[in-house]
Amino acid sequence: MHPVVRSFRTKIVEGRFIPIIASFGVIIMRVALYLRVEVPQIILADNNYLWNPIADYFSNRTLSFISSTLSVFIISGILSLLNSKFNLIRARSALPFAASLFLFSIHPYFLVMTGNYISIIFILLAFFPFLESYQKTDSYLYSFRSAILIAIASLFQIYALLLIPLWWNGERTMRGPQTRSFLSSVFGLTLVYISVFSLFFLFDNREGFLQPFLSFAAFSIPEMPDFSTLEWVAVAFIGIFFIVNMTLSVKIYSRDKVLSLNFMQFILFLIILLLLLQVVYWEQTLFFFMLSLTLISYLNAYLYTSTNSKFHISFAYAMMAVMLVIYFLQ
Numbered sequence: 001m002h003p004v005v006r007s008f009r010t011k012i013v014e015g016r017f018i019p020i021i022a023s024f025g026v027i028i029m030r031v032a033l034y035l036r037v038e039v040p041q042i043i044l045a046d047n048n049y050l051w052n053p054i055a056d057y058f059s060n061r062t063l064s065f066i067s068s069t070l071s072v073f074i075i076s077g078i079l080s081l082l083n084s085k086f087n088l089i090r091a092r093s094a095l096p097f098a099a100s101l102f103l104f105s106i107h108p109y110f111l112v113m114t115g116n117y118i119s120i121i122f123i124l125l126a127f128f129p130f131l132e133s134y135q136k137t138d139s140y141l142y143s144f145r146s147a148i149l150i151a152i153a154s155l156f157q158i159y160a161l162l163l164i165p166l167w168w169n170g171e172r173t174m175r176g177p178q179t180r181s182f183l184s185s186v187f188g189l190t191l192v193y194i195s196v197f198s199l200f201f202l203f204d205n206r207e208g209f210l211q212p213f214l215s216f217a218a219f220s221i222p223e224m225p226d227f228s229t230l231e232w233v234a235v236a237f238i239g240i241f242f243i244v245n246m247t248l249s250v251k252i253y254s255r256d257k258v259l260s261l262n263f264m265q266f267i268l269f270l271i272i273l274l275l276l277l278q279v280v281y282w283e284q285t286l287f288f289f290m291l292s293l294t295l296i297s298y299l300n301a302y303l304y305t306s307t308n309s310k311f312h313i314s315f316a317y318a319m320m321a322v323m324l325v326i327y328f329l330q
Contacts, residue, residue: 002310013305014092019080022098027069029105029327034065037108037330047158047215047285049196051115064113071117072110076100078124079298086131088260088302095301102320103297106327107234109286115156116287120294122153123160130167133181134174134259140184143171147188155196157287158212159277164189166273170266219280234326241319242271242296248312249303264302271295 012018039061044052058064080097083089089096104110126149133142146167154160164185171181200209246268271292278288304316 002308004310004313005308008304008313008316009091013095015094018094019097022094022101023073026072026101026105030065030069030111033105033108033327033330034111039065039108039111042112042114045215045285046211048115048156048212049158050155051118051157055115058113065111067113068111068117071113071121072101072104074121075104075117075124075294078121079294079301082124082127082131083298083301085128086259086263088263089305090257090260091305093301093305095305096298099301100294100297102323103293106323106330108330116285116290119153119157119160119287120291122149122156123163123291124294125149126153126167130170130174131259131263133171134262136175138180139171139175139178140180143178143181144184144188146171147185148192151189151192155192157285158215159281159285159287161189162216162277163270166270169269173262173266215284218284237322237326242275244315245296245300245303246271248307248315249299252303252306260302264299267295267299271299 015021042055042059042064044055046052058067076097079100080094083093083096126146129142129145129149133139136142147164150160150163150167153163168182168185171178171185197209200206249264249268274288274292274295278286278292281288300316304312307313
């Protein structure tokens with residue numbers, strides 16, 4: 001093993017104090033960014049049921065910042081727990097926790113508390129029953145739990161419903177097509193929305209129930225965004241970062257155990273379609289981008305934990321340096 005790889009693995013990947021160091025470092029980054037730049041205002045939309053009623057509680061700039069920071073730590077904690085529970089990355093690694101913290105702390109948009117954060121938390125929780133269903137002959141209960149969690153996520157961001165058909169494809173790769181599992185997920189989704197409809201019907205507000213669904217029709221070919229030079233550089237960097245890491249990851253996880261292989265294939269499938277959906281709904285939401293960034297952080301954690309290539313590690317250092325430059329130029 002090359003000394004660069006050994007040093008990276010010992011000091012960063014398997015470092016005992018890396019989660020603590022990463023936590024303090026990210027808090028400092030977020031506080032400095034909060035004090036240095038103008039934090040975007042919360043914009044209310046009609047694509048949810050539960051976020052708008054509670055959004056006023058986060059209208060305070062400081063409370064919004066604290067809540068978004070807490071949400072980022074919850075997301076990172078769930079990714080780390082998901083990895084450790086199912087042993088998806090064979091080596092001990094702090095990267096599933098640290099990578100997402102870092103990526104969600106380099107732009108002022110991530111300092112604002114939105115319903116997207118809550119929705120992403122529930123979607124990540126849906127991965128637990130998804131992975132538990134691996135090779136189960138009768139997995140309808142797991143499909144039901146995943147559907148319930150995604151349905152709850154959609155109450156904060158209606159676009160989360162578009163994950164349901166993508167989830168069915170993932171479940172098929174995990175254990176093959178099962179009619180009972182499909183029907184149980186439909187039942188779980190229906191159960192949540194019947195409850196929501198009953199509440200709106202009780203208050204004679206059926207139009208309010210239908211309003212979020214109109215968001216699905218609010219798509220069009222996006223106009224060229226009015227980005228600054230720095231923002232265009234960041235977009236180009238994210239694109240290159242994803243493509244290179246996706247290519248490198250395929251070579252690594254293709255030799256792993258079947259559960260990790262299937263999960264990583266599903267992650268890549270989701271990321272690609274989420275980014276395409278983000279293009280379609282560019283002017284409506286950044287939910288798809290935030291969720292894909294969450295999954296990309298796990299993809300990176302997997303790659304840089306498993307690799308033995310000096311080039312991969314050097315590339316990781318270079319990408320971290322570029323991201324820090326973007327951060328300091330905000």
